[in-house]
Amino acid sequence: MMVSLAERLHEVEQRLRSAERAAGRVSGCVKLLAVSKTKSAEAMILAYRAGQRHFGESYLQEALVKQRQLAHFNITWHFIGPIQSNKTRSIVNHFSWVHSVDRLKIARRLDEQRSPDSAPLNICLQINVSGEMSKSGVPIDELPEFAAAVSELPRLRLRGIMAIPAQTTGFDNQRAAFRALRMAMEQLPYKTLDTLSMGMSNDLEAAVAEGATIVRIGTAIFGSRR
Numbered sequence: 001m002m003v004s005l006a007e008r009l010h011e012v013e014q015r016l017r018s019a020e021r022a023a024g025r026v027s028g029c030v031k032l033l034a035v036s037k038t039k040s041a042e043a044m045i046l047a048y049r050a051g052q053r054h055f056g057e058s059y060l061q062e063a064l065v066k067q068r069q070l071a072h073f074n075i076t077w078h079f080i081g082p083i084q085s086n087k088t089r090s091i092v093n094h095f096s097w098v099h100s101v102d103r104l105k106i107a108r109r110l111d112e113q114r115s116p117d118s119a120p121l122n123i124c125l126q127i128n129v130s131g132e133m134s135k136s137g138v139p140i141d142e143l144p145e146f147a148a149a150v151s152e153l154p155r156l157r158l159r160g161i162m163a164i165p166a167q168t169t170g171f172d173n174q175r176a177a178f179r180a181l182r183m184a185m186e187q188l189p190y191k192t193l194d195t196l197s198m199g200m201s202n203d204l205e206a207a208v209a210e211g212a213t214i215v216r217i218g219t220a221i222f223g224s225r226r
């Protein structure tokens, strides 16, 4: 039997609501970011018609094409992929959120290039929480210094931190990495901090148990990527 995209989206929303309930958190407090990288504008429209408004993209060129196709939809765009310094100008002009800031040089460019006519760019600092193979993310022990420098940049609004922990199985193992992230953010003194961007298709329950405020879900909504 074919399960429609709207049904899969609904199932993810149900998973989120039960994870919130299990954690004793307010129903609806965790925001669902639909990760649409490699997926068509048509698939995104199906999710949109089912009520989804926040979408996450990892590849700039692909995202810009879909933004043109979807210009008349009321979508909030989040950039979640690796950032090359020659792409920052396009990123600041086409996204409301950037989750993957992991170098001060990139943060400074985003700050300089954000138009004074736009609201400050919402950003999360990407943390390399489990020493994953991918080189993205600052080590957790460098977070305080990095956050201090970024918090000085006026065109950026430092909302929180993001991470992609190494894939593990077992709720408790998954929780350990998310707990480390939560505790790292709790050490920071900035009053703009309200976002823990953590949890994907395979571990959203553990992330919600540790205080995630945004989960980034691709596969469970749109199906696997080739």
Ligand SMILES: *Cc1c(COP(=O)(O)O)cnc(C)c1O
Residues within 6 Å of the ligand: 035, 037, 058, 080, 081, 164, 200, 201, 202, 216, 217, 218, 219, 220
């Ligand atoms: C691809 C991606 C996701 C979504 O992962 P799924 O396992 O498909 O849910 C989330 N966050 C980031 C940063 C990604 O690149």
